[in-house]
Amino acid sequence: MIxxxxxKNGLLASLWFVFLTFPLMVIKVxxxxxxxxxxxxxxxxxxxxxxxxxxxxxxxxxRRIKSAEAETPTDTAQESIIHRVLASxxxxxxxxxxxxxxxxxxxxxxxxxxxxxxxTALMYVVLGLGLNIVVGMAGLLDLGYVAFxxxxxxxxxxxxxxxxxxxxxxxxxxxxxxxxxxxxLGFPVLRLRGDYLAIVTLxxxxxxxxxxxxxxxxxxxxxxxxxISRPGLFGVELNLDAAIIYLYYLMIIFMIVTIFIVNxxxxxxxxxxxxxxxxxxxxxxxxxxxxxxxxxVAFSLGAFWAGIIGVVFAAKTTFINPASFTFLxxxxxxxxxxxxxxxxxxxxxxxxxxxxxxxxxxRALAEYRMLVFGAVLVAMMVFRPQGLISNIRRTYxxxxxxxxxxxx
Amino acid sequence: MATPILQISGLxxxxxxxxxxxxxxxxxHAGEIVALIGPNGAGKTTFFNCLTGIYTPTAGEILLxxxxxxxxxxLKGLKPNQVTEKGLARTFQxxxxxxxxxxxxxxxxxxxxxxxxxxxxxxxxxxxxxREERQIVEMSYAILDKVGLAHLAGxxxxxxxxxxxxxxxxxRALATEPFLLLLDEPAAGMNPQETQELDRLIKEISTDGHxxxxxxxxxxxxxxxxxxxxxxxxxxxxxxxxxxxxxxxPAVIKAYLGExxxx
Numbered sequence: 001m002i003x004x005x006x007x008k009n010g011l012l013a014s015l016w017f018v019f020l021t022f023p024l025m026v027i028k029v030x031x032x033x034x035x036x037x038x039x040x041x042x043x044x045x046x047x048x049x050x051x052x053x054x055x056x057x058x059x060x061x062x063r064r065i066k067s068a069e070a071e072t073p074t075d076t077a078q079e080s081i082i083h084r085v086l087a088s089x090x091x092x093x094x095x096x097x098x099x100x101x102x103x104x105x106x107x108x109x110x111x112x113x114x115x116x117x118x119x120t121a122l123m124y125v126v127l128g129l130g131l132n133i134v135v136g137m138a139g140l141l142d143l144g145y146v147a148f149x150x151x152x153x154x155x156x157x158x159x160x161x162x163x164x165x166x167x168x169x170x171x172x173x174x175x176x177x178x179x180x181x182x183x184x185l186g187f188p189v190l191r192l193r194g195d196y197l198a199i200v201t202l203x204x205x206x207x208x209x210x211x212x213x214x215x216x217x218x219x220x221x222x223x224x225x226x227x228i229s230r231p232g233l234f235g236v237e238l239n240l241d242a243a244i245i246y247l248y249y250l251m252i253i254f255m256i257v258t259i260f261i262v263n264x265x266x267x268x269x270x271x272x273x274x275x276x277x278x279x280x281x282x283x284x285x286x287x288x289x290x291x292x293x294x295x296x297v298a299f300s301l302g303a304f305w306a307g308i309i310g311v312v313f314a315a316k317t318t319f320i321n322p323a324s325f326t327f328l329x330x331x332x333x334x335x336x337x338x339x340x341x342x343x344x345x346x347x348x349x350x351x352x353x354x355x356x357x358x359x360x361x362x363r364a365l366a367e368y369r370m371l372v373f374g375a376v377l378v379a380m381m382v383f384r385p386q387g388l389i390s391n392i393r394r395t396y397x398x399x400x401x402x403x404x405x406x407x408x
Numbered sequence: 409m410a411t412p413i414l415q416i417s418g419l420x421x422x423x424x425x426x427x428x429x430x431x432x433x434x435x436x437h438a439g440e441i442v443a444l445i446g447p448n449g450a451g452k453t454t455f456f457n458c459l460t461g462i463y464t465p466t467a468g469e470i471l472l473x474x475x476x477x478x479x480x481x482x483l484k485g486l487k488p489n490q491v492t493e494k495g496l497a498r499t500f501q502x503x504x505x506x507x508x509x510x511x512x513x514x515x516x517x518x519x520x521x522x523x524x525x526x527x528x529x530x531x532x533x534x535x536x537x538x539r540e541e542r543q544i545v546e547m548s549y550a551i552l553d554k555v556g557l558a559h560l561a562g563x564x565x566x567x568x569x570x571x572x573x574x575x576x577x578x579x580r581a582l583a584t585e586p587f588l589l590l591l592d593e594p595a596a597g598m599n600p601q602e603t604q605e606l607d608r609l610i611k612e613i614s615t616d617g618h619x620x621x622x623x624x625x626x627x628x629x630x631x632x633x634x635x636x637x638x639x640x641x642x643x644x645x646x647x648x649x650x651x652x653x654x655x656x657x658p659a660v661i662k663a664y665l666g667e668x669x670x671x
Contacts, residue, residue, distance in 0.1 A: 261531050264530050264531050264533060265527070265530050265531065267530075268525060268529070268530030268533075268537075268541075269520060269523055269525045269526075269529075269530065269540075269541075269544070270525075270526060270527065270530050271530070272509075272513060272516060272517055272520070273517070273520055275506065275508070275509060275513075276506050276509065276517045276520075278508075279505075279506035279507060279508055279509065280504045280505075280506055282462065282488075282500075282504060283500065283504035283505070283506065284506075284517070285461075285462075285487070285488035285489050285492075286460060286462070286488050286489075286492060286497075286498055286500075286504075287489075287492060287497075287517050287518050287520060287521070287580060287581075287584060288489045288492035288493055288497075288518070288520055288521025288522075288584050289489055289517070289520050289521070290487075290489045291487075291489065297527065301527070
């Protein structure tokens with residue numbers, strides 16, 4: 001099945017790659033000795049590697065085409081495993097109980113470093129679920145989501161720094177502040193959609209970061225705010241290890257609450273209105289849905305979760321500065337939503353775990369870490385463009401015998 | 409004669425230098441089926457868009473009198489969702505269903521403006537919200553049953569055959585409890601059998617007490633359904649009357665067939 005043509009193309013591709021990577025991989029200037037080293041053996045590796053990857057991709061592609069021809073779309077087969085589990089309540093609750101048990105036991109058989117990483121992953125799960133309301137459900141592409149995260153973090157940092165207000169008191173304030181900023185962003189972009197909306201939100205995210213960076217009297221500028229207190233536990237003083245474990249459990253609880261609420265929102269009148277808004281704005285209005293109100297609620301609810309997690313972030317790291325809230329953060333959270341499957345709660349959870357944990361566990365690959373990470377992302381989008389787990393619409397129970405009168 | 413439920417006078421719509429609607433007058437009485445016909449580009453869909461708040465008309469007045477009441481509501485300047493709340497629902501010429509939602513959900517969206525559960529109701533799912541949700545589902549299902557789509561309730565809207573999609577649009581509009589239904593070319597692209605079913609469905613909806621204003625090109629359907637017909641050309645009304653009168657109206661024939669060169 002791999003013919004001469006494929007081999008020829010493979011050879012051409014590897015030659016091209018050797019040429020492309022020549023300055024980077026072959027030439028090495030040694031500034032101390034003032035000589036140039038020619039590492040010709042590298043170009044051989046590149047050629048062999050490219051050729052092998054090319055053949056592998058061709059092989060997979062051909063197999064895919066074949067299996068597509070052989071009737072039954074493979075898509076449904078892959079999809080059904082997780083969907084089947086979720087569809088049957090018994091299996092679903094067993095799975096949830098199992099995951100919960102693992103999650104609770106996790107800190108006891110892993111280092112505090114691992115626990116810390118997992119806490120970060122859980123934070124991104126909640127961030128992803130929050131952004132999922134805006135992007136996945138309401139279909140409003142928001143590239144400045146990190147701004148709300150920053151608002152939450154700075155709300156806690158500043159209130160704690162100046163007035164020594166504790167974590168629990170600021171938590172709702174941080175969420176509320178972020179929600180207010182969500183509405184502030186929402187108003188000017190009510191009429192925008194798609195690309196235009198993305199650009200404005202991108203600008204909004206940058207504005208918030210630049211304000212925090214340059215308004216030194218307010219935010220202490222790039223040097224940031226340090227010595228933020230960790231979350232309190234009924235006045236008990238915790239050492240560092242205990243604090244990490246405590247925060248981990250807090251995040252587990254936050255995540256469960258978030259999943260519960262987002263799930264309920266999705267299945268409600270409001271959730272349906274968001275999805276209708278995503279599907280067709282004009283038809284949605286013509287069916288009596290207030291576009292302005294629905295969009296603003298989506299923005300503010302999405303921002304609320306970012307604000308909450310912002311507060312948690314400030315409490316976790318005890319130090320924040322504007323460098324933590326760059327566009328890259330927004331991009332990662334958006335990638336979580338897209339990768340996981342737009343609008344799908346299970347997908348977003350899985351996406352967050354993969355996107356946060358993968359770079360951590362790829363540390364073994366040292367400097368090639370980000371390269372592999374990028375390759376994994378590209379591969380996932382090529383092979384599953386609809387995301388890891390696509391959303392399934394809820395089915396409604398109704399009594400077929402009832403015929404309430406529709407006449408008036 | 410009773411006051412018409414919809415009274416439009418002097419409706420004008422300009423797009424830059426182009427006058428798409430030119431001082432249009434039209435009225436619909438309770439229980440009537442009124443058809444609006446005219447050649448392509450006559451401004452029929454623009455007229456619907458003005459009526460439903462998608463465009464704001466340049467001049468003129470749109471007055472709504474819900475049946476059984478004496479109040480006059482001006483629709484001019486209202487947003488599309490507010491117009492729908494007042495009791496006017498529409499379908500679209502180019503089908504605009506929510507394709508990633510199921511058939512039942514599409515109809516449930518129509519119930520949105522008649523229900524009110526919000527954030528807290530959604531999160532706590534209290535008794536009132538549960539009752540409301542159940543009513544939404546049951547009523548939507550009943551409407552689907554009426555238009556003959558109940559067996560497809562769980563399908564995605566995008567997977568429906570064309571004729572069924574058109575009927576789903578009507579079902580979705582009916583879910584908003586309109587007293588006046590605006591249908592924009594409901595029979596476009598339908599085969600004769602589907603058109604016949606549609607004819608029956610529209611008559612049924614009419615006997616249920618909904619007034620209907622429809623745009624249509626299928627003359628057979630228009631003649632069979634309508635109580636009165638309005639004819640438009642170049643944004644102007646050129647004729648109005650009963651189907652028989654319209655059929656023999658020289659101005660209408662001229663608009664549709666063109667003028668004879670040596671006439």
